[in-house]
Amino acid sequence: MRAVQFAEYGGPEVLRIVEVPVPEPGPGQVRVAVRAAGVNPVDWKIRAGLFAGGKPLAGPRTPGQELAGVVDAIGPGAAFSVGDEVFGWALGGAYAEYALASVVARKPGALSWRDAASLPVAGEAALRGLRQLGVRPGEVLLIHGASGAVGSLATQLAVARGRASSGRRDRRSTWNPLGRRRCATVRGSSSGSAR
Ligand SMILES: NC(=O)c1ccc[n+]([C@@H]2O[C@H](COP(=O)([O-])OP(=O)(O)OC[C@H]3O[C@@H](n4cnc5c(N)ncnc54)[C@H](OP(=O)(O)O)[C@@H]3O)[C@@H](O)[C@H]2O)c1
Numbered sequence: 001m002r003a004v005q006f007a008e009y010g011g012p013e014v015l016r017i018v019e020v021p022v023p024e025p026g027p028g029q030v031r032v033a034v035r036a037a038g039v040n041p042v043d044w045k046i047r048a049g050l051f052a053g054g055k056p057l058a059g060p061r062t063p064g065q066e067l068a069g070v071v072d073a074i075g076p077g078a079a080f081s082v083g084d085e086v087f088g089w090a091l092g093g094a095y096a097e098y099a100l101a102s103v104v105a106r107k108p109g110a111l112s113w114r115d116a117a118s119l120p121v122a123g124e125a126a127l128r129g130l131r132q133l134g135v136r137p138g139e140v141l142l143i144h145g146a147s148g149a150v151g152s153l154a155t156q157l158a159v160a161r162g163r164a165s166s167g168r169r170d171r172r173s174t175w176n177p178l179g180r181r182r183c184a185t186v187r188g189s190s191s192g193s194a195r
Contacts, residue, residue, distance in 0.1 A: 001022050001096060001097040001098050002019060002096070003017070003062045003096035003097065004016070004017055004018075005060045005061060005063075006047055006060065006063065007060045007061075008056075008057055009047065009049030009052060009057055011048070012044075012047075014047065015047070018060070020062075020096070022098050023092060023099070023100050024073070024075075025073055025074060025100055026076075026100075028075060028076075028077050029075040029091065029102045030071045030073070030074050030075065030078050030084075030086070031071070031073040031074075031098055032069040032070065032071060032104070033070045033097070033098055034067050034069040034097060034098065035113040036068045036112075036116065036117035037066065037068075037090070037095050037096075038064070038118050038119075038121065039064075040065055040066060040121045040122070043065065046063065062094075062095055064094030064096070065090055065121050066087075066089060066094060066118070066119070066120035066121050067087065067090045067099050067120075068086070068113045068117040069085075069099075070084070070085055070086075071083060071085075072098060078102075080106075085106065085107040085109075086101070086104040086106055087104060087107045087116035087119060087120065088103050088104030089101060089120050094117075119153070122149040122150045123157075125150045126150050126151075127153075127154075127157060129154060130154060130158060130161075137161060138162070143158070
């Protein structure tokens with residue numbers, strides 16, 4: 001199969017399209033025929049070696065943390081079937097024709113491949129933040145950067161759980177479709193909150 005790989009840390013110029021073996025799923029894993037791979041900021045940070053602690057790359061690596069696609073093979077104990085449409089976290093890189101995964105969910109039919117592939121990393125960050133905060137239904141939650149990838153997902157998750165959420169007042173018309181109910185200005189000269 002074809003995959004994008006890098007064999008040294010660096011800028012986009014280190015990326016190559018190469019032929020590699022199709023991976024075999026292990027216990028609890030599925031192999032996904034990738035329809036879309038998320039291009040997340042963390043991908044370039046890994047490629048640039050920002051998480052390497054100064055150590056050289058051990059071997060060629062395929063980027064891509066998030067994917068959407070069709071289950072093509074299943075490992076022992078995997079709770080999916082061949083043909084399932086899924087999205088989730090890639091094991092070993094999603095910038096490839098096939099990728100392994102163990103943390104996936106069924107893709108709703110109304111969700112496009114591209115949209116589904118953009119959700120896992122930012123969605124996990126949003127969900128983790130909400131869980132760490134332990135916000136209870138009825139409490140007001142102020143979300144900085146609510147128009148961004150993590151913020152917009154945190155807002156929708158919070159509203160889906162019955163929590164009011166907040167954002168910049170000057171973006172209120174943009175935010176209403178996401179379910180934001182109260183808005184507050186967090187930069188610029190004005191401050192405070194408004195309905
Ligand atoms: N994306 C991910 O998958 C992910 C995963 C884990 C952690 N994170 C981290 O989460 C944070 C947000 O990432 P993101 O991907 O959501 O970023 P993003 O999509 O670029 O959104 C950034 C948000 O911050 C707002 N903002 C920028 N400068 C600001 C300022 N000076 N004052 C107030 N608001 C400001 C932006 O508002 P405007 O739209 O008005 O500019 C926007 O709402 C980053 O620290 C990132 O490293 C991201």
